[in-house]
Amino acid sequence: MTTEHEQHPADPDRATAQHPADPDRATAQHSSGFSRRGLLGAGLAAAGAGVGAAVGIAGAAAATGVNPLAAATNGDESLDLSQQHPFYATAAGQPQGGIRTVPQRHCVFMTFDLSTSVATDLQVLLARWSAAIAQLQAGKTVGSVEPAHGNGVGADTGEALDLGPASLTVTVGLGPGVFDERFGLADKRPAHLAAIPTLPSDNLDEQLTGGDLSLQACADDPQVAYHAVRDLARMARGTATVRWTVLGFGRASAGPSQSTPRNLMGFKDGTRNVTTDDEFDRFVWVDQPGDGAAWMRGGTYQVVRKIRMNLETWDADVVSDQQRVFGRTKIDGAPLSGGSEHTTPDFHAAHGDGTTKIDARSHIALAAHEANGGVKILRRGYNYTDGLNQYGQLDAGLLFAAYMNDPEHFERLQRKLGASDRLNEYVSHIGSAVFAVPPAPRKGSYIAEQLFR
Numbered sequence: 001m002t003t004e005h006e007q008h009p010a011d012p013d014r015a016t017a018q019h020p021a022d023p024d025r026a027t028a029q030h031s032s033g034f035s036r037r038g039l040l041g042a043g044l045a046a047a048g049a050g051v052g053a054a055v056g057i058a059g060a061a062a063a064t065g066v067n068p069l070a071a072a073t074n075g076d077e078s079l080d081l082s083q084q085h086p087f088y089a090t091a092a093g094q095p096q097g098g099i100r101t102v103p104q105r106h107c108v109f110m111t112f113d114l115s116t117s118v119a120t121d122l123q124v125l126l127a128r129w130s131a132a133i134a135q136l137q138a139g140k141t142v143g144s145v146e147p148a149h150g151n152g153v154g155a156d157t158g159e160a161l162d163l164g165p166a167s168l169t170v171t172v173g174l175g176p177g178v179f180d181e182r183f184g185l186a187d188k189r190p191a192h193l194a195a196i197p198t199l200p201s202d203n204l205d206e207q208l209t210g211g212d213l214s215l216q217a218c219a220d221d222p223q224v225a226y227h228a229v230r231d232l233a234r235m236a237r238g239t240a241t242v243r244w245t246v247l248g249f250g251r252a253s254a255g256p257s258q259s260t261p262r263n264l265m266g267f268k269d270g271t272r273n274v275t276t277d278d279e280f281d282r283f284v285w286v287d288q289p290g291d292g293a294a295w296m297r298g299g300t301y302q303v304v305r306k307i308r309m310n311l312e313t314w315d316a317d318v319v320s321d322q323q324r325v326f327g328r329t330k331i332d333g334a335p336l337s338g339g340s341e342h343t344t345p346d347f348h349a350a351h352g353d354g355t356t357k358i359d360a361r362s363h364i365a366l367a368a369h370e371a372n373g374g375v376k377i378l379r380r381g382y383n384y385t386d387g388l389n390q391y392g393q394l395d396a397g398l399l400f401a402a403y404m405n406d407p408e409h410f411e412r413l414q415r416k417l418g419a420s421d422r423l424n425e426y427v428s429h430i431g432s433a434v435f436a437v438p439p440a441p442r443k444g445s446y447i448a449e450q451l452f453r
């Protein structure tokens with residue numbers, strides 16, 4: 001598999017935290033210059049080897065369902081909380097972090113309603129957020145925790161002190177409302193930015209839908225991600241109010257060097273995702289931003305859905321049916337047409353009786369690019385839980401976050417999935433929003449500065 005570090009080796013326009021062409025943005029950096037990765041990895045490997053030797057690896061896996069090899073083989077699972085991603089771009093049109101960035105373990109997503117109708121208030125907020133995010137991604141505070149005057153209010157709430165950058169990225173999005181009549185910015189609206197229409201099977205809660213601004217903070221320490229969003233929300237007081245938020249964990253997508261994680265239904269999620277430079281250029285980055293929206297070149301669109309899972313019903317379903325729902329095996333994530341996880345599914349392969357091995361109403365048969373005019377989207381979701389619902393049942397699901405150069409691509413897929421997907425019996429889309437995500441700013445500038453010129 002190609003690693004992210006091997007991608008875009010010579011294209012400075014695409015140099016980001018993952019792109020080695022630019023040494024400043026070559027990779028996540030160590031704030032201390034000392035990596036614990038090797039030590040942690042070696043420690044885990046030793047622990048795994050010990051377990052394997054004691055009980056017999058295959059025997060343990062069969063008897064308990066626990067894979068004692070996991071710690072030894074998942075090299076990507078060792079964490080280095082001193083790693084940081086730079087916030088500023090070194091050339092025009094480089095993307096913000098949190099899109100192509102190797103998915104971190106935790107994510108806090110929040111949307112805001114603007115409570116002002118003055119464009120300069122929005123401009124000031126974006127400038128203040130940009131400066132603050134640069135600090136936060138470097139593992140610093142956004143201001144004093146202990147003000148000089150004993151009775152002063154701290155600018156930073158302090159709960160991330162000593163935690164390190166933890167690979168934090170904060171991604172800022174602008175919703176359709178930014179371009180309505182309030183701010184005089186209608187002629188700068190990106191070509192494809194519009195509220196997502198009602199789609200089949202939608203069960204949206206108004207309070208979990210929409211927003212004028214979005215923050216997606218992802219980090220390997222949940223407290224670092226939470227602190228970032230909390231202090232940025234604090235900074236927005238008087239200009240924007242919180243609309244809805246979701247705390248995500250256990251990434252439901254994989255970066256190039258990562259093993260595929262599992263969603264709360266127990267299936268590997270993120271196997272067939274957008275990975276190559278060519279796919280990112282074709283399906284994710286905005287190249288044709290539309291009249292007046294040159295400020296969006298190199299950006300993307302973010303579609304977020306809060307999807308509740310009916311886990312009690314799912315857990316009572318037989319595994320063979322669960323596999324039919326997704327079109328893949330549960331343990332290996334292999335397509336039901338055969339092979340292993342990364343084998344290309346054969347949607348025509350049939351049993352002797354003529355029925356296709358991958359059910360035509362399975363999730364992958366309906367979502368695959370082969371069935372959707374070649375369209376792909378980058379999925380970068382997280383699991384979430386809100387505890388228990390009013391009936392004492394598990395309240396949990398998927399914070400589905402996807403990036404694409406035209407939200408119509410999401411709509412196309414969801415129109416089909418919402419109408420026919422076997423998964424619909426077990427899930428309910430309760431939240432939804434769409435945002436334009438501008439490229440990262442250069443140092444001395446801020447997110448979407450060009451929008452206000």
Ligand SMILES: C=CC1=C(C)c2cc3[nH]c(cc4nc(cc5[nH]c(cc1n2)c(C)c5CCC(=O)O)C(CCC(=O)O)=C4C)c(C)c3C=C
Pocket residue numbers: 263265267268269270271272273305307309326328345363364367368369377397398400410413414417427
């Ligand atoms: C509209 C887009 C999609 C929504 C909404 C969505 C919800 C959703 N997905 C899973 C679990 C899996 N999805 C998988 C594959 C997959 N899903 C989408 C799109 C949406 N999913 C696409 C485009 C694909 C790839 C299809 C392909 O090309 O084969 C899989 C299989 C493994 C993988 O490739 O990632 C799983 C598992 C859940 C649980 C869910 C809503 C709760």
Ligand SMILES: [Fe+2]
Pocket residue numbers: 363367
């Ligand atoms: Fe899916």
